[in-house]
Amino acid sequence: MFLHRFYPLTLLSLILSFLAITAVNAEPxxxxxxxxxxxxxxxxxxxxxxxxxxxxxxxxxxxxxxPFVVKHYESGNIPNLQKQAVAQGIVWLQVIxxxxxxxxxxxxxxxxxxxxxxxxxxxxxxxxxxxxxxxLYRATNTPQFFIIDPxxxxxxxxxxxxxxSADQSDIGKAENYISAALADIxxxxxxxxxxxxxxxxxxxxxx
Amino acid sequence: xxxxxxxxxxxxxxxxxxGYVQASTFESSTDQVKAQLxxxxxxxxxxxxxxxxxxxxxxxxxxxxxxNPGDSGLPTTIDYVLPTGSTVGGIQWPTPSRIILGPVxxxxxxxxxxxxxxxxxxxDIQTGSAFPIQAKVKxxxxxxxxxxxxxxxxxxxxxxxxxxxxxNGSPLIKTAQTxxxxxxxxxxxxxxxxxxxxxxxxxxxxxxxxxxxxxxxxEKWGKIVHNAxxxxxxxxxxxxxxxxxxxxxxxxxxxxxxxxxxxxxxxNGSVTQGYQLAAPAIAIPTIGxxxxxxxxxxxxxxxxxxxxxxxxxxxxxCVFPVLSIKAIALIKHANHDPLENKLHGLAxxxxxxxxxxxxxxxxIILKAGGAQIGWGFQFQSPLFVLGVAYLMxxxxxxxxxxxxxxxxxxxxxxxxxxxxGYSGSFFTGVLxxxxxxxxTAPFMGAALGFALTQPPAILLAVFLSLGFGLALxxxxxxxxxxxxxxxxxxxxxxxxxxxxxxxxxxxxxxWLVWVLAQQAGINAVAIALGGMVVIAFSAWLYESTKTGIKxxxxxxxxxxxxxxxxxxxxxxxGIDTSPAAPISNxxxxxxFEAYSPxxxxxxxxxxxxxFLNLTAAWCISCLVNEKVALSQESVIQAFNQAxxxxxxxxxxxxxxxxTQLLAEFGRSGVPLYVYYPxxxxxxxxxxxxxxxxxxxLVIRTIKPSLMREKEV
Numbered sequence: 001m002f003l004h005r006f007y008p009l010t011l012l013s014l015i016l017s018f019l020a021i022t023a024v025n026a027e028p029x030x031x032x033x034x035x036x037x038x039x040x041x042x043x044x045x046x047x048x049x050x051x052x053x054x055x056x057x058x059x060x061x062x063x064x065x066x067p068f069v070v071k072h073y074e075s076g077n078i079p080n081l082q083k084q085a086v087a088q089g090i091v092w093l094q095v096i097x098x099x100x101x102x103x104x105x106x107x108x109x110x111x112x113x114x115x116x117x118x119x120x121x122x123x124x125x126x127x128x129x130x131x132x133x134x135x136l137y138r139a140t141n142t143p144q145f146f147i148i149d150p151x152x153x154x155x156x157x158x159x160x161x162x163x164x165s166a167d168q169s170d171i172g173k174a175e176n177y178i179s180a181a182l183a184d185i186x187x188x189x190x191x192x193x194x195x196x197x198x199x200x201x202x203x204x205x206x207x
Numbered sequence: 208x209x210x211x212x213x214x215x216x217x218x219x220x221x222x223x224x225x226g227y228v229q230a231s232t233f234e235s236s237t238d239q240v241k242a243q244l245x246x247x248x249x250x251x252x253x254x255x256x257x258x259x260x261x262x263x264x265x266x267x268x269x270x271x272x273x274x275n276p277g278d279s280g281l282p283t284t285i286d287y288v289l290p291t292g293s294t295v296g297g298i299q300w301p302t303p304s305r306i307i308l309g310p311v312x313x314x315x316x317x318x319x320x321x322x323x324x325x326x327x328x329x330x331d332i333q334t335g336s337a338f339p340i341q342a343k344v345k346x347x348x349x350x351x352x353x354x355x356x357x358x359x360x361x362x363x364x365x366x367x368x369x370x371x372x373x374x375n376g377s378p379l380i381k382t383a384q385t386x387x388x389x390x391x392x393x394x395x396x397x398x399x400x401x402x403x404x405x406x407x408x409x410x411x412x413x414x415x416x417x418x419x420x421x422x423x424x425x426e427k428w429g430k431i432v433h434n435a436x437x438x439x440x441x442x443x444x445x446x447x448x449x450x451x452x453x454x455x456x457x458x459x460x461x462x463x464x465x466x467x468x469x470x471x472x473x474x475n476g477s478v479t480q481g482y483q484l485a486a487p488a489i490a491i492p493t494i495g496x497x498x499x500x501x502x503x504x505x506x507x508x509x510x511x512x513x514x515x516x517x518x519x520x521x522x523x524x525c526v527f528p529v530l531s532i533k534a535i536a537l538i539k540h541a542n543h544d545p546l547e548n549k550l551h552g553l554a555x556x557x558x559x560x561x562x563x564x565x566x567x568x569x570x571i572i573l574k575a576g577g578a579q580i581g582w583g584f585q586f587q588s589p590l591f592v593l594g595v596a597y598l599m600x601x602x603x604x605x606x607x608x609x610x611x612x613x614x615x616x617x618x619x620x621x622x623x624x625x626x627x628g629y630s631g632s633f634f635t636g637v638l639x640x641x642x643x644x645x646x647t648a649p650f651m652g653a654a655l656g657f658a659l660t661q662p663p664a665i666l667l668a669v670f671l672s673l674g675f676g677l678a679l680x681x682x683x684x685x686x687x688x689x690x691x692x693x694x695x696x697x698x699x700x701x702x703x704x705x706x707x708x709x710x711x712x713x714x715x716x717x718w719l720v721w722v723l724a725q726q727a728g729i730n731a732v733a734i735a736l737g738g739m740v741v742i743a744f745s746a747w748l749y750e751s752t753k754t755g756i757k758x759x760x761x762x763x764x765x766x767x768x769x770x771x772x773x774x775x776x777x778x779x780x781g782i783d784t785s786p787a788a789p790i791s792n793x794x795x796x797x798x799f800e801a802y803s804p805x806x807x808x809x810x811x812x813x814x815x816x817x818f819l820n821l822t823a824a825w826c827i828s829c830l831v832n833e834k835v836a837l838s839q840e841s842v843i844q845a846f847n848q849a850x851x852x853x854x855x856x857x858x859x860x861x862x863x864x865x866t867q868l869l870a871e872f873g874r875s876g877v878p879l880y881v882y883y884p885x886x887x888x889x890x891x892x893x894x895x896x897x898x899x900x901x902x903x904l905v906i907r908t909i910k911p912s913l914m915r916e917k918e919v
Contacts, residue, residue: 140310157454197454
């Protein structure tokens, strides 16, 4: 009696075995699962992206000494976006990929002081001195942003706004991609400009 | 030491950032850059066009940026302030170099760069007056850290009568002109495929020249991945460079513009020269693109096509026997309770739909995982091929009457009243689906290809439609007793028919073993045939002990079961599934060449017509087409006359390059026949031929274009 059930089942399990072969997506690609990481935060805690499932996560690559970062912090642009995002229930993580000895490399304590001083209120700050998260996301610029939706899917990668310059006076004239993205997220829309050109200083990886 | 250094630089950043260096002379300096404003003349004539420029001399290890700074950075900007009526052109950017910092690749200039622009002096300017040129220059200068800087430069030139010579201006202008890229002296083309761009440049001298390095600098961000390798090669007269598409890939009709640099070893060391390129990429129009324009229409026709395809599948040699069994069962029980027949029909339909839903779901999951898959891909696994071969053989054995399970096999005459009868019908549906898969490709290529490019819901809809089509004839038969009564009366002929139908199943098994031989080698054939002997033995043992006393019955079934398992496990372990083992059955012969993307690109760059055949050993319709059309003397002659190169790609085993090419044409499986017209042809885009070929059709595709080529 069992034979005529056994054959189809063997075949179906053979087909199913194809599933095991598929590779995990390791590149940051829009509409694909964002690469997973675990990192140490400025407050000494450990952050695992997988644990943030169910929440929108913004990754902001930063380096407080980079003039482009200075532009958007001194003007209050990024601190305002952080406040708005956190109020929307979004997890905002700064990522500092500067290698030890390079510009922007700081201890967790200094990172927290810098934020307090600048009126910056990200949810937390990831210390990525070995560049592993930076390389996983192929981060090249400070500032540069990645947004991950509650399902863990990458929904934005790119810059802060449309005018690449170090002049604060350009901020008002530029189209702010992050505030547009926040509005799209709040309205439950798909982010209109999901890929934009980031501009700024290079991420200071260990050479 | 290090914190001190970084503090020191922070101070510089703060200093420079808070107070830009102000200047109003032709020369101005920051700590990193010395800038001067230069002109091609010492005096200007009214209405004359001159060159002006800014020279940046940069301290060692620092750099400023090209128009596309690469992964980070900013290009220098020059804002000229000029008397009314003057016009100034954009910056003529010299050939940049690559500055690599870990995974970040930048395009810019080290040591020195001169940025020229054309300037038109107004016609109405008074001779004897002064012509003031002001330049507000902004740059970002970086070593590991970056500093935005700004200087104001000014230069005043006298306006003189046309009779008075305007002078030679700055000698730096000539120096600057030598650093500019020149227009390409060679024909070139850009070919776009899904994730790559290929630049092809043709020159007879390439093979003799000492090209050491090649690099392409894209003018716009996002067109290519800046830090990706750019592999290149020279084959024949063609230099081919491969680029990886970036975050904002080239749109249709969009030009890829930038600078191609060649570094050539000469007697005085190596010299790098830049060549300006700008051309739209040749992209093969995909069916997918057309689909997006009218998705509703295409969806409904895909569903209809799938339904019709499913119905036609019932007549395929692999499915027909299974269906016949069901039909015979129905004839036998035509006089039973019609409700039971109806329920059997529904169970069978459900079995098919569940199997198709499962297949569709697996494809969706594979697709989401980023795998390059296509329909028929199951057959790229030798284990799957072997499994189906065993299944065909076993079904054949039961049709021949070697064994039967319970009262009979697969629901033939099984007691309609019991529940397992319905599950028998259900699994007959599953079986029909499995045996139908090799036959789906030829009929269903278009619809399934469409489905695979669509969102999961549409993909499932097309699959279920196909399944419903497959189930429909039997379902109809089972639902209307009046139809059943029109069937021939039961009799001995049914047994004979059933036994006769075993032979297509054996033939299918033979064919699958042949496919297996090409995938896993000759040893796999021995394993497969050995496995079949064991299966036949198990079936015979089971059948011959079945009618004995309980203990014989049990031990017979036990031994049969064990040897069956041994056969399956032995096959599983014995078949070499490593990807290195399979051998391609496509080797270049005198009528065709083996397909490779490089060869296709090369032929197309040369402007030669190409006929491409993507095939697989397990694809029956592919083999039929090759036999009845492509191997015919008339077709081979036509290929020769029209100088068509016949390329053959083998998808018997997994091949991502072929899968990608199929996807470009909106297909997910073989066969695919494409005719790429030559460059002289009036036809510009490739022609996709139908999946059923005749010699006449192939010749007609090639010949009209041949005639047009001759007229041109």
